[in-house]
Amino acid sequence: MSESVKLDRDEVLKIARLARLELDDAEVALFQDRLGRVLEYVRELNQVKTEKGASVKHVPRDAVSIREDRAIEFVDREALLSNAPAQIEDHFLVPTVIEQS
Amino acid sequence: MQLREFTIERVLAGYRKQEFSPVELATAYLDVIEKQNERLGAFLQVDRDLVLAQATALDARKQEVNKLPLFGVPIAIKDNFLVKDWQATAASKILKGYKSPYTATCVEKLESAGALIIGKTNLDEFAMGSSTENSAYFPAKNPWDTSRVTGGSSGGSASAVAAALAVGSLGSDTGGSIRQPASLCGIVGLKPTYGRISRYGIIAFASSLDQVGPFGRSVQDVASLLEVISGYDRNDATSSRAIVPHYSDHLKGASLKNVRIGIAKDWLEGIDDEVRKSFDEAVKLMVKEGAKVVEISLPHSRYALSTYYIIAPCEASSNLARYDGIHSGFRADGVTDLDSVYFKSRGKGFGAEVKLRIMLGTYALSAGYYDAFYGKANEVRKLIQQDFLTAYESCDCIVMPTSPSTAFKFGEKSADPIKMYTSDICTLPVSLAGLPALSVPSGLDSQGLPIGLQFIGKHFEESHLLKVAHKYEQIRGEFPLPSGVDY
Numbered sequence: 001m002s003e004s005v006k007l008d009r010d011e012v013l014k015i016a017r018l019a020r021l022e023l024d025d026a027e028v029a030l031f032q033d034r035l036g037r038v039l040e041y042v043r044e045l046n047q048v049k050t051e052k053g054a055s056v057k058h059v060p061r062d063a064v065s066i067r068e069d070r071a072i073e074f075v076d077r078e079a080l081l082s083n084a085p086a087q088i089e090d091h092f093l094v095p096t097v098i099e100q101s
Numbered sequence: 102m103q104l105r106e107f108t109i110e111r112v113l114a115g116y117r118k119q120e121f122s123p124v125e126l127a128t129a130y131l132d133v134i135e136k137q138n139e140r141l142g143a144f145l146q147v148d149r150d151l152v153l154a155q156a157t158a159l160d161a162r163k164q165e166v167n168k169l170p171l172f173g174v175p176i177a178i179k180d181n182f183l184v185k186d187w188q189a190t191a192a193s194k195i196l197k198g199y200k201s202p203y204t205a206t207c208v209e210k211l212e213s214a215g216a217l218i219i220g221k222t223n224l225d226e227f228a229m230g231s232s233t234e235n236s237a238y239f240p241a242k243n244p245w246d247t248s249r250v251t252g253g254s255s256g257g258s259a260s261a262v263a264a265a266l267a268v269g270s271l272g273s274d275t276g277g278s279i280r281q282p283a284s285l286c287g288i289v290g291l292k293p294t295y296g297r298i299s300r301y302g303i304i305a306f307a308s309s310l311d312q313v314g315p316f317g318r319s320v321q322d323v324a325s326l327l328e329v330i331s332g333y334d335r336n337d338a339t340s341s342r343a344i345v346p347h348y349s350d351h352l353k354g355a356s357l358k359n360v361r362i363g364i365a366k367d368w369l370e371g372i373d374d375e376v377r378k379s380f381d382e383a384v385k386l387m388v389k390e391g392a393k394v395v396e397i398s399l400p401h402s403r404y405a406l407s408t409y410y411i412i413a414p415c416e417a418s419s420n421l422a423r424y425d426g427i428h429s430g431f432r433a434d435g436v437t438d439l440d441s442v443y444f445k446s447r448g449k450g451f452g453a454e455v456k457l458r459i460m461l462g463t464y465a466l467s468a469g470y471y472d473a474f475y476g477k478a479n480e481v482r483k484l485i486q487q488d489f490l491t492a493y494e495s496c497d498c499i500v501m502p503t504s505p506s507t508a509f510k511f512g513e514k515s516a517d518p519i520k521m522y523t524s525d526i527c528t529l530p531v532s533l534a535g536l537p538a539l540s541v542p543s544g545l546d547s548q549g550l551p552i553g554l555q556f557i558g559k560h561f562e563e564s565h566l567l568k569v570a571h572k573y574e575q576i577r578g579e580f581p582l583p584s585g586v587d588y
Contacts, residue, residue: 012460015460015463015464015467016460018463018467019418019447019456019459019460019463020422020425020440020443020444020447021444021447021448021451021456021459021460022444022445022447022448022449023448023456027453027456030453031456031457031460034457034518035457035460035461035464037517037518037519038410038457038461038518038519039461039464041406041407041410041519042407042410042411042474042478043407044404044407045404045407045408045411045477045478045481046477048401048404048477048480048481048484050477050480050481050483050484051480051483052480053476053480054479054480054483054484055479055480055482055483056479056482056483056486056533056534056535067335067338074203076202076203079200079202079203080202082200083199083200083202083428083429083430084427084428084429085426085427085429085430085431085432086432092427092428094427094439094442095436095437095438095439095441095442096438097438097439
């Protein structure tokens with residue numbers, strides 16, 4: 001972990017860009033403070049002696065994660081599409097992404 | 102109808118004796134919810150037509166009351182569960198108006214058992230929070246004192262059961278989101294072993310931690326709900342194939358004789374005096390019944406908060422990447438190109454705490470940081486889990502307070518994220534270890550607010566855990582309801 005956890009404005013904006021979040025100025029200031037506080041706090045983990053690469057087994061010991069690879073048709077296409085903010089026929093509608101030549 | 106006295110068994114008995122019909126009971130609950138919800142903010146959606154349609158269908162199947170274990174029992178569902186035809190907003194603006202295209206497996210199981218889905222309950226946005234103040238719509242209020250929080254994130258589900266607006270409810274628990282509100286609202290709430298219940302149809306927050314669980318007024322009711330909703334599901338690869346016992350039958354003849362109760366002394370630091378006193382009294386009661394106290398040590402649990410606040414935000418930043426302003430829910434106005442659809446919709450659609458956690462996760466997972474944050478946190482998580490497994494070599498069950506304090510006032514902790522996060526200090530280690538645990542009310546503090554006692558079991562040994570908690574509940578005696586719940 002980095003030594004300093006004081007985040008400057010540009011760092012917050014960079015993280016927001018990676019996370020695809022538009023922030024206003026007040027939010028940038030708020031997150032400078034809050035991100036800094038949390039990152040400062042979690043630095044304590046550096047003190048803990050751990051085994052490199054160790055992790056808990058998330059999957060219960062008897063659960064077999066492999067099952068028959070069989071496609072199941074989801075019949076209610078309409079229900080899925082109707083939740084989209086904009087749709088046309090059987091498609092999700094978005095602003096133009098390819099410039100016309 | 103004395104709704105405040107209704108348990109699952111009482112409702113079934115009422116149907117058998119034809120005291121009321123499903124439509125009559127549903128109507129009684131709908132009327133009370135309509136009157137009380139403005140005061141409590143427990144429900145985000147109550148749809149009279151959807152409820153009465155279910156009740157009418159049950160009316161026509163009256164003879165099945167002896168076959169279906171939850172016939173016509175009103176159950177509330179947290180609004181991050183999908184239930185076909187109902188909304189599922191996860192209390193976020195980004196999912197405003199989202200209508201569930203299918204039903205979560207655990208809710209399907211409830212419906213097959215005859216349950217009546219009475220409404221969708223309030224929560225912290227995307228289950229991120231410990232007070233339900235982060236709901237994008239309105240906060241849920243504690244029925245014991247409406248100037249105080251319910252706890253969270255499943256605050257609406259806890260408030261609804263505590264105020265007798267539903268007989269039982271479902272919540273989700275990622276770091277304490279069932280146990281802590283159960284404690285603050287004076288009811289029973291269980292987080293089962295990770296993998297016990299399918300997560301299919303639950304809006305994902307942190308997938309290696311999220312688990313579904315029931316709320317009820319008694320351990321008996323929680324056991325009855327658990328046996329219905331548990332089990333393997335092909336749609337959730339992490340769901341367990343372990344057989345589902347009849348938990349509620351196993352409660353008969355429960356005893357504390359020679360049960361070895363583990364207590365971690367160092368974990369009791371930082372607990373409020375009155376909570377500590379109630380805990381000590383509860384342990385004394387259990388010892389009187391034949392339980393043996395074993396001192397255990399969970400040295401790495403002191404790092405649970407840091408571990409959790411790396412792992413959960415990392416997983417959340419990935420899970421919440423799907424909210425793009427295209428496939429579902431909200432799209433911001435004034436978008437001109439694809440990037441602005443993403444940036445503006447997510448920027449305006451998510452609340453502050455959700456954005457904070459997405460950014461924490463994004464930062465911790467960004468190039469060059471993965472090993473130092475997510476990798477390191479997973480290594481510490483392993484040590485936290487190992488401490489529990491070692492402790493269980495000398496004890497059968499661990500007890501500790503559920504929450505370091507009773508219900509706090511609105512706004513009291515919302516300005517400082519670390520202060521808020523510490524409300525889950527007693528529940529986080531258990532979540533990281535994937536263990537089952539439940540909160541049972543153990544008393545009231547001097548202000549008349551409920552205190553919760555947490556029982557923690559071994560992986561997939563809910564049956565034993567429920568027995569111990571049930572026996573404790575019996576020796577504790579009747580627990581009061583909040584005043585004002587006298588409809």
